[in-house]
Amino acid sequence: MKVLKFGGTSVGSAKNINKVISILDQQSKTSKIAVVVSAVGGITDKLLEAANLACHKNLEYKQKYNAIWTKHNTVVEELFENSENDQRLQKYHEKLNDLVTEKLSDIRNLLDGIYLINELSPKTKDKLLSFGEALSSTIIHHTLKSRNLDATLKNAQELIVTDLNYNNATVNFELTNTNIQSFFESNGHSIVLLPGFVSKSASGEITTLGRGGSDYTAAIVAAALDAKELQIWTDVSGMFTTNPKLVKQAAPIVQLTYQEAVELSHFGAKVLYPPTVMPVLKKKIPIVIKNTLDPDAIGTTISQEVTANGFPVKGLSNIDNIALLTLQGNGMVGVPGFSKRLFETLAQEKINIILITQSSSEHSICIGISESDAERAKEVIDIVFEYEIALQKIDPLVVEKGLSIIAVVGDKMKSHQGISGKMFSTLGKNNVNIRAIAQGASERNISAVIHKDDVKKALNSLHEQFFEIKTKQINLFITGVGNVGERLIEQIKQQKAYVKERYKINMRIAGLSNSRHMIVNDEGINLKDWKAQLEAGEKASLDGFFAHAKNLNLRNSVFVDITANEAVSNIYSNYLKQSMSVVACNKIACSGNIEYYNELKALSRQYNASFLFETNVGAGLPVIDTLSHLITSGDNVNTIQAVLSGSLNFIFNNFNAETTFHDVVKQAQEEGYTEPDPRIDLSGIDVARKVLILARESGHAIELLDLESDNFLTEDAMNANSVDDFFETLKKDEAYYQSLYKSAEENNCQLKFVAEFDNGKAKVGLQEIPEGHPFYNLKGKDNIVMFYTQRYSEQPMIIKGAGAGADVTASGLFADIIRIANN
Template identity: 85%
Template sequence: MKILKFGGTSVGSAENINKVISILEQQSKDTNIAVVVSAVGGITDKLLEAANLACNKDLEYKQTYNAIWSQHSKVIEGLFENSDHDKNLKKSHEALYDLISEKLNELKSLLDGIYLINELSPKTKDKLLSFGEALSSTIIYHTLKSRQVDVAYKNAQELIVTDSNFNNAIVNFEITNINIQLYFNSNSNAIVLLPGFVSKSVHGEITTLGRGGSDYTAAIIAAAIDADELQIWTDVSGMYTTNPKLVKQAAPIVELSYQEAVELSHFGAKVLYPPTVMPVLKKKIPIVIKNTLDPEALGTTITENTQPNGSPVKGISNIENIALLTLQGNGMVGVPGFGKRLFETLAQEKINIVLITQSSSEHSICFGISDNDAKRAKEVIDTVFEYEIQLLKIDPIIVETDLSIIAVIGDKMKNHQGISGKMFSTLGKNNVNIRAIAQGASERNISAIIHKNDVKKALNSLHEQFFEIKTKQINLFITGVGNVGERLIEQIHQQKSYLKENFKISLKIAGLSNSRTMVVNDDGINLKHWKQQLENGEKASLKGFLNHVKKLNLRNSVFVDITANDAVANIYGDYLKHSISVVACNKIACSGNIEYYNELKILSRQYNAAFLFETNVGAGLPVIDTLNHLVTSGDKINTIQAVLSGSLNFIFNNFNAETTFYDVVKQAQEEGYTEPDPRIDLSGIDVARKVLILARESGHALELSDLESDNFLTNDAMEAASVEDFFKTLIKDETYYQSLFKSAEDKNCQLKFVAEFNNGKAKVGLQEIPEGHPFYNLKGKDNIVMFYTQRYPEQPMIIKGAGAGADVTASGLFADIIRIANN
């Protein structure tokens, strides 16, 4: 015989009850079954709400009662929607409606009585709550009968006998087991339907079995008759590897041991009520958790022994709304009795302890309880230890709220080294601060208390570590989506599948911002329609964007700056302090005040968040990465020589005696090689910033003011009031610019704007490069960097290639993102 229990969602609507009936008809073909049902979904809460309103003399209880009436009426109408065309069905419909009306009138009288006497005792509360299961089981029974199903109805109150501990009665198994056995031995119906949760005391008073009581009812019956199987039908396909509402990659667990199921249930997996396991555990009866809405799904089977699988960790669970209380003081050390007094006090107040940890010094005891009990616990503990507190032997109890417990669970964990190391290193990498740790002697679970805001990130990070095929998700927040930003988004969209398939890297753009609007989405932004989403986003704000990123608190978050904005550069530190990596195309942070540059480097190490800026020099060329590898491996940079401006290289490669300097600069501006104001490029300030960054990365503390700059522009050009006036000076001073070209040509040289760093000093300026020099044949917008080091003293290490352009700059940013993903 099998016992099936259906929860509130399973019987929450006519549609779902019809699915339940289909399951019962199918399963009863093979064996007799007993079916335990919960109240219709949401009714138990409504019953409590109505009772509390009535007790508080609030006439709104009548509205809640009407909602209860309406909900049951809707279910009945849905189950008998075709009764007008069938005389027998109509008769059954009317009879059921009258029966439910009678029960609901009893409920109304009880609520009216609570209102009149202004009191809700535990005994009355149990009587009130029993209506939920009585109503649902009556509806389902009469529906089954109307469809000619071989079914019997048995009120569980006639079988399950308890003490008089109302609201959470303790079962008298000696009497209860005999009652159940006698009934089922004499019953021959294919299906027996029973209400869950309800029972009666030895004195005949209505009692209830507490939270999860319907599960418990089913387990009691299963154990009493040695059932072949206990099935718990709910609205999910079993117990999951973690909370599927917080972790989308969570999956049903096929097999669990009884102990693993109890641990997962204790630590927040609400599919199964922990005491349910106890009656069937002794009898070794399998528990199967199934989905009413998807009955073909495999579900979770809970047995004594499970088959070994790939991971020793079976699940990750969490409990919300936890307070951490700490009793501490030097007067506790070596003095017996503190623990006894502490826990006796909590027991007397009926305050349940969820987690305990004590330091080996005996200086403190930490324990986790429900947030709702924290204030009361502090009051009673401070009162009990008032004498010791006055003598300064111990401190007043310390209370921390807004916490949650996360627990990694699995029977086989004790046989595997490194589980706790993986758990805590994963949390640490994601800046999840741990307030307390507990591990049982069985090593079946490792629990940690963390802030409630970190739960989603912690569960996702741990799930990725223990259950996913080593796929690392990177969450990107990009500000600045102009030409380069657009190309970066295109590249990410193009490469997403390739990276996931070949490198187990999953890239998700979770936020975009430009100077006008911003959009942030936890589920990721649709890269086919990102422009429309951004256009319809909220008003852009640097602080607002940062706050969105912090609030989402996603693992492996990366802020990508593709602007040239001072204000954006000045906010990097705020991201790094929240363990959010920074990838910067913007050169301002690394070439500005050296104190800020050093601060960002320190924050990056302190908060384990990358700070990468490869595109600051050479766009997509691996200049900084190569330099860092040289320095890290112990090499010393002696000299750097470089052509670092694609725009200036383009200009001087196209300038000759047959062209005018004005025409070439104008062409460079129109084709996007220079800034809208070409003086920014021609002044050499951009090149100066680049060589300054290389000098700093080489270990030299230089400021921009320390650089020597040989400006080849005329004073009139630099002092022009507008870009238009600047171009006029180029026409006026053409003879001067031609003289620069003629001087180089006469020496068989090429004009190149060169950056140099040597012996701790740096300079930039226009140089005449002789034939045969590596810079001589540099074409187009190419950059070139030569490193002379201790290991490369005569023949330098040379990096050469396109140093400007939206595509190569975007690819450099992309490379930095992949470096973070591979870390």
Template identity: 80%
Template structure:
């Protein structure tokens, strides 16, 4: 014999009840089945709402009652479509309608009584709540009979006997088991329907079994009749690896042990309640959790022993919200027996359940987690109980922290696998999830941590990724500045997304996009096929709004990508880093600003475990900074850096000669995108000065931009030009000056290159005549070149050479920094 329990969602509508009936028909072909049903979905809550309104003398309870009546009537009419076409069905319909009407009239009288006496006692509440299960079980049993299915309704109150602890009655198993066994010994129908949750006391008063009562009813009956299996039918396909509402990658767990199921259900997996397991655990009866909406799905099987999956001992990650953490501490506790006993007795007297306990080995403090709803009551009771010790300053007043949650990693065999707790806490730490308390039993079946409620989603996703997703790491990108380079970066991400996921287990998601006009942020990721239209229809852009959205989402592995040249954007980096959001910057302003700000960003990066990468600040996509960092990290010391760091200036001087004008070449460079819209930024040498400054700082030297000597080759007229148009006019007027520069170099068989150099703690930038044979001489197009002279490379430098400008290579440099973070 099997016992099947169907929850409120499963019997929440005529459509769902028809699915239940199909399941019952299929299963009753092979054996007799006992079916326990909850109240129609949401009815229990509506009964409580109506009673509370009545108790408060609020006549709106009548509207709530009418809604309850309407829901049941709608279910009945949905199950008996056109009953007048069949006389027998019409009789069942009319009889059912009469029974439910009579029962709901009783309910109305009870609510009227609550309204009159202005009181809702626990005893009355149990009687009130019993109507839900009675109505649903009656509706289903009559529907089965109307369809000529061999079914019988039995009232659970005639079988399950309890004490008089209303709202959470304790079962008298001696009497209850005998009642159940005697009844089913002589039961003939293939299907027996029983209401869940309800029972009666020894004095024949209606009681209820408390939270998860319908599951408990089913477990009690299954244990009493030694059922082959207990099936819990709900609206999800079993117990999941974690909360699927918060973690989209969560998947059903096919097999669990009883102990694992108890741990997961205790810590928030609401598919199953811990008391449910106990009666069947003693009898070693398997529990199967199935989905009424998808009966073909495998679901979760819970047994005494489960087969090892060979992948990970962690079976699930769960959480409890609404937690308060209370800490009792003081020097007067050390070495004095009895403090714990007094503390826990005080809480027990107040009927406060302790969810988590941890105590320092020094005995200086005891920390415990309880429901936040009980926090105030607990504090008052404890402060009163220990008033004498607190007055003598042997103890501190109890400290209460609220707005917390507990997350728990659960698995039977975690004890025999090294590093589970290490992986758990390092994963949380990398994502800046602060842990307030830790609890771990000697069995290591459960490792629990208390965190802030705002970090739960990030914590669950991070841990699930670590333990269940074959090490696939999701990176959430917030990109600001989607112009030419930004567009190329998005295209590269779109192109490589599948390749990275398949070959490197990196899942790149663009979660936020912003330009100077609009911005858009999407928790599910932005579809890159039509990102331009999505961004165009976004909300008004705001640096603060973009940051606030990223902070609010609080996603794991978040990266802010700055592809602007905006100082306001550069100034917001600290806010991202403090939220453990990594920063990838194409923008050179932050790293070439005052040294203190540069140092602060580096410090915040280390403190909050958030990467701060800016490879594209120097050499676009060339691995200049990365190579330099490897040299320094390995113990090498930089003595001299000599470089051509401006692709735009290199393009200009490679194309400028006696047969062209300086004006035309600069104009060409501007048109082809090699210079900024204002070419003065490039030609003034400030951009190159910023780059050599960054390299000097990365080499370990403290230096400011003002320390860099600049030898300007522009004329005074060009420097003083008030606009870009005026600047170009000066180039025409002063052509002879620029021709003289070219002729001087040409006469010596030299090439003009704008060179940056750092040596002996000093730096300079300026136009130089490079002789034939020098590594810079044949530098073509927009290429950059950097030479590192170090203690290991004193004479023959390490040389990095390649394209140092252009949207594609700059985007690839940004992409490389993002991948570095993903691999961190």
């Protein structure tokens, strides 16, 4: 038997309830389960708000009621949205509507009664609040039945017996355990649904179990049945190392002991309420915290088992809105009874003490309490100690507000030296002032009181100290420092501090090379004057550059190729065999001989070195990365349609009857959108290489010669002896290029150089794109890629953005380097 509890968020919408039902369907196939549910998310608060408004003769309680009515009816309608065509489902739908309407009417009558008598007693409040769980359990039960799941609904009020302490009743475990055991022994259903939070007194009055009552219900049932485990399903994937809202790097904790979980829960971890643990702790029943929205996430297991060789600190927690009370004076030293009187006074006022610390001199006692209780505490304590204050034996109670408590928690901290030292030194280095410290003899919890404004900084700095890995150093060897290379170096220089601080990545350039010179430095090259250093460097050599990188033997080395040189691409394998990652802007390796392409892929896997070439297609656009994710997730690419040349797109977007083709191509060259020899771009070979790479990344073994290319340049242009001669042919053949433009204009089309891959075949060529096509309005130097896949069969996945330019290409290289660093 397993017991599952689902919180308000888990049952807060039809979408989430469907997720709950899916979980129950799966689990009930292997084990009988008891399921405890909370009220629909937010309903308990709305009921309480409505009751308080009614009690104060405020007619706005009707609006609150209407919101409650709308919420439940919306959930029901969405759960049965397709029932009109199914007679069986329609019957369940109608029956559920009747039951929900009846319970909502009872709520309205009760609220109207509160309004009339102008009173909200604890007894009435319990009766009203119990409707939240009654409604949610009824809705889920009928939905389960409508979907042919073997489920029954049992009112927990008939099982859990309490005293008459309304709003926070004490359980009579002897009667309760007997009731639970007796019912489940005779139950034959796979799923037993129970409303949480609710109970009844021995005399039959409705009571509730107080804060965390649904969790408590589940724990009571689990303990009574000696369940295999108690699962608490919520909207997060377990208990986290700290508050993820304050610390982005917070991560779920896989395993905790009961004591660790209690400490973290007490100090602000909202996933689990401490009393929940107690019934199952005695029976040593494991608690598993799971995420309803991500059921496959591992979650957190809480048990008696201590993790072997685990890190001693398990989590960081905090409690906000704390006030620190300090009772001090020379008259306290050596005089017994001060502590007793202080604690008795607070107990009589039902003021909960969260933290206690006392100096060894007995000169002072510090107590942390909720800020909301501070004024009342000062008033009563000053009265109790009025005589001693008058004689100046002690000072009037000092109250400090605006504080928070942070806690470092771990069961094995007492076995590890230096935990408190690391904690306080880290806080000190980050200028976090500590007002009070508390540490029990078990050393399971080290707490400190700090100013509330320092909480985020404190948690982040402590999390970095105890949970985050140290800075990872990446050593870059860059060859090709022309236009794109220069921009990459500038980006690294500009972002170096940011990346180190934010991502704990220390990017160092250990080697630079161009076609003439090269330099290496195992301490990293100073980027302030790298050009001068490179100019004074030794003569460049591909083999020599590789030898330097190999001999330096720096950890996390990355070779970055920003050339279009075939010889450079041919030595990638040398780097990969040395477990050096390769980032390639150069397209030749991935679009050349397929055997070499496959070899590089295999070497990358064999030597655990990344081989990334995102900028081969689309410059800084995440085209290859997106394609890789599609393939990895099991999708199949059927067709690719793309405009992959930012330079050609720039040219044809700017070419018209008022311009000349020559001038536009010249402009593209001068602005860096084309290669120094524009024929490389205009011939379509660059686009052909790109679509070939996409085809290969999609799993198709094709060669460049297999591609069909429709070249739009004239024969004279292609056969020109030099770049200057090429430009002369453009002037001479202007009438031909204008005819291409005129034809497109007459057909209300735009000229685009399009790459296509379909059914294992690829082709590139100039096309007239009609209005309405995704390519038609592609502006400037933008690229666009459309993937038609098994999953995206009708509407393609589209990636669109700047596909040319030194800055965006450099940013794509930068992104690949970061990917390697994060690997």
